[in-house]
Amino acid sequence: MSEVILQLIEEFFHQRKYFTARDGNLILIRRIDQMVEKKDSPFILDEKEIESITAAVIKSIAWHTCKITTRILETFPEILEFTRENQEKKFSGWFKNQPFIKMLIIPQLPAHPDLQQKVIKKLQDTGIRHIMTIPTIIMGVIDKIEPRKIYSSPICDLLRVLKFYNIISSTKEQMELPLR
DSSP: OOOHHHHHHHHHHHHHTTEEEETTEEEEEESSSSSOOOOOOOBBBOTTTTGGGOOOEEEEETTOOOOHHHHHHOOOOOOOOGGHHHHHHHTTTTTOOOOOOOEEEEEEOOSHHHHHHHHHHHHTTHHHHHHHEHHHHHHHHHHHTTSSSSSSSSHHHHHHHHHHSSSSSSTTTOOOOOOO
């Protein structure tokens, strides 16, 4: 598992006022402000839609050269191991017996819409409620970085320096990445 990706995911949620904790390669998140308006969110979330989530167990798949397909999910069943019922009981204490969802962070989905739908159906059938892509997470972190602020996180400080020298930009038009 990529430690850098896990740190970026944690930073993404810290920036949006979530508590985070780690359990191995899983990230547990819980909103600091529980008074969030509940609304139906799409299966594939962006950085604005994430704010409707109050609590979640998140698993990241940081295989950057790989699109997540049904074949990958069948070949590597450990990807979805955290969705099993015995795992859910394990986390209920951290969430103080409040409801939480299971979420997956993936590199990308297949380009073909039929293949995307098959993956989405398989993930939903296993209890995954939402997914986000790694590019969405990275762009979400970059957008919130201020070039003139010092960060305690080495990753955020690196992004700050890159942003300061205009090596990266938070302008989505300039950094359009294929997200789906």
